[in-house]
Amino acid sequence: xxxxxxPILGPISVSESLVAMITICMVYLIMRLMRTKIPEGLQxxxxxxxxxxxxxxxxxxxxxxxxxxxxxxxxxxxxxIQIGMRPVVVLSGNEVIRQALLKQxxxxxxxxxxxxxxxxxDGKSLAFSTDQVGVWRARRKLALSALRTFATxxxxxxxxxxxLEEHISKEGLYLVERLNSVMKMEGSFDPFRxxxxxxxxxxxxxxxxxxxxxxxxxxxxxxNLSDEFGKxxxxxxxxxFIPFLRFLPSKTMKKFLDINARFSKLMKRLVxxxxxxxxxxxxxDITDSxxxxxxxxxxxxxxxVQVSDEKIVGIVNDLFGAGFDTIxxxxxWAVVYLVAYPEVQERLHRExxxxxxxxxxxxxxxxxxxxxxxxxILETFRHSSFxxxxxxxxxxxxxxxxxxxxxxxxxxxxxxxxxxxDPELWKDPSSFNPDRFLSADGTELNxxxxxxxxxxxxxxxxxxxxxxxxxxxxLFLAILLQRFKFxxxxxxxxxxxxxxxxxMKHKRCRLRAxxxxxxxxxxxxx
Ligand code: HEM
Numbered sequence: 159x160x161x162x163x164x165p166i167l168g169p170i171s172v173s174e175s176l177v178a179m180i181t182i183c184m185v186y187l188i189m190r191l192m193r194t195k196i197p198e199g200l201q202x203x204x205x206x207x208x209x210x211x212x213x214x215x216x217x218x219x220x221x222x223x224x225x226x227x228x229x230x231x232x233x234x235x236x237x238x239i240q241i242g243m244r245p246v247v248v249l250s251g252n253e254v255i256r257q258a259l260l261k262q263x264x265x266x267x268x269x270x271x272x273x274x275x276x277x278x279x280d281g282k283s284l285a286f287s288t289d290q291v292g293v294w295r296a297r298r299k300l301a302l303s304a305l306r307t308f309a310t311x312x313x314x315x316x317x318x319x320x321x322l323e324e325h326i327s328k329e330g331l332y333l334v335e336r337l338n339s340v341m342k343m344e345g346s347f348d349p350f351r352x353x354x355x356x357x358x359x360x361x362x363x364x365x366x367x368x369x370x371x372x373x374x375x376x377x378x379x380x381x382n383l384s385d386e387f388g389k390x391x392x393x394x395x396x397x398x399f400i401p402f403l404r405f406l407p408s409k410t411m412k413k414f415l416d417i418n419a420r421f422s423k424l425m426k427r428l429v430x431x432x433x434x435x436x437x438x439x440x441x442x443d444i445t446d447s448x449x450x451x452x453x454x455x456x457x458x459x460x461x462x463v464q465v466s467d468e469k470i471v472g473i474v475n476d477l478f479g480a481g482f483d484t485i486x487x488x489x490x491w492a493v494v495y496l497v498a499y500p501e502v503q504e505r506l507h508r509e510x511x512x513x514x515x516x517x518x519x520x521x522x523x524x525x526x527x528x529x530x531x532x533x534x535i536l537e538t539f540r541h542s543s544f545x546x547x548x549x550x551x552x553x554x555x556x557x558x559x560x561x562x563x564x565x566x567x568x569x570x571x572x573x574x575x576x577x578x579x580d581p582e583l584w585k586d587p588s589s590f591n592p593d594r595f596l597s598a599d600g601t602e603l604n605x606x607x608x609x610x611x612x613x614x615x616x617x618x619x620x621x622x623x624x625x626x627x628x629x630x631x632x633l634f635l636a637i638l639l640q641r642f643k644f645x646x647x648x649x650x651x652x653x654x655x656x657x658x659x660x661x662m663k664h665k666r667c668r669l670r671a672x673x674x675x676x677x678x679x680x681x682x683x684x
Pocket of ligand 1: 301361476478480481484485488548549550613614616618619620621622623626627
């Protein structure tokens with residue numbers, strides 16, 4: 159006897175349909191039993207009703223920072239969505255985010271086990287992998303100390319205050335020469351294309367003691383592919399949450415795997431060269447210092463944590479990867495904002511002229527004297543919110559927030575974009591206005607306002623490159639503004655709509671850079 163249930167299934171027998179129904183009931187019961195009970199006094203998280211299999215993917219859409227901000231207005235600062243079969247808690251609002259990441263930091267410091275993370279640095283990334291807490295902490299400490307030693311420690315002998323200042327100054331001046339020659343030859347330039355190589359060279363110098371030419375194919379193909387990386391690891395990528403999507407062909411995923419493979423190959427080559435030429439008495443850069451740690455097993459002196467050599471030396475992959483995409487995206491946005499707001503650019507030129515003049519290159523120590531530039535940078539971070547979410551977090555134990563129960567191992571999205579555009583925190587949040595960060599008389603930076611901008615995360619997972627990032631954006635911009643006026647191409651309208659990803663980029667565009675009076679054009683640089 160045959161019974162037709164659904165046209166797509168075709169005819170199935172009564173016994174087959176009975177088995178199917180029993181299986182569905184069993185799965186449902188097991189899932190109900192596995193669901194952690196909500197402890198007394200706590201509430202179930204609010205949120206939109208999910209569809210079977212896909213959850214709330216359709217409502218989240220292609221711009222999760224916008225859709226999840228809209229949902230927070232409806233469900234409050236702590237709510238739950240489902241991406242595929244996986245529940246995700248979304249945090250918004252300054253107070254709730256500070257409560258979770260600062261006051262309950264340990265409980266929200268994990269990383270979720272996502273499909274895409276397995277391909278980053280062969281699954282051994284410091285930032286993305288699900289390392290046990292002891293291993294992650296030991297690696298993070300090592301990374302911070304390496305950055306301090308090779309970037310920000312004060313230099314006593316050189317004309318620069320620290321290695322970082324030397325790298326940025328030199329690369330900034332190369333960039334100026336390069337833009338001059340591109341302008342001469344082509345009459346316009348693509349900001350991201352040139353900024354990204356200069357920024358990559360700064361972190362490459364610190365990590366590997368090496369710089370690339372602006373035309374180096376290997377570096378160019380890598381840094382220009384960083385968009386694909388961000389698109390896949392940005393919060394809400396469906397194939398991280400809906401397992402069967404991994405098996406469907408995807409151009410973005412293919413490019414993501416390709417960029418990871420190429421990145422790993424380049425990193426392995428640079429690390430191998432360091433092992434081959436390693437000299438304990440001459441530690442040249444971060445890679446050498448990490449190799450030295452492995453040799454000494456210094457890491458194990460004060461702790462019981464065992465971290466493999468691969469995971470120690472692999473830290474350099476994270477520093478290099480995180481160190482170029484974030485900063486070049488910030489700088490590229492800054493140049494686009496200069497063009498979009500010419501009156502702000504004019505005021506910045508005036509500030510630089512008055513405080514620095516034309517006889518010397520700006521320095522990091524000029525920061526307190528350039529409050530408008532500092533305010534412009536803060537407003538660029540706030541308004542673009544180019545890192546709309548932090549890297550996804552994960553709860554490390556059963557916990558609660560705002561009276562809602564959140565089980566262990568729940569994936570958590572932290573909506574930085576919402577905080578930076580929250581009308582409760584900012585007056586007229588959608589307008590670009592650097593003055594909001596200046597004191598009433600316009601002579602000083604209002605640091606309290608500045609601290610409200612959320613760009614580097616908070617708490618245990620807060621970005622370890624924040625000091626480097628802020629210094630680099632400042633000094634590159636000061637050098638560029640001292641020497642150039644930036645304009646759009648005649649008749650072209652700038653499209654400032656961001657493209658969603660881990661780091662949101664503006665659309666690629668062509669701009670003009672005209673030398674400021676007193677800065678004559680020199681030859682080409684590489
Ligand atoms: C403008 C520049 C930068 C911005 C806006 C930025 C922002 C961020 C954000 C939002 C996170 C995630 C925080 C979280 O998950 O809660 C992060 C993590 C991280 N950043 Fe940055 N970053 C910048 C520059 C850098 C630089 C220059 C480096 C290294 C030299 C760096 C290294 C890292 C690392 C290793 C992590 C992972 C930390 C961990 O998981 O423990 N970042 N960054």
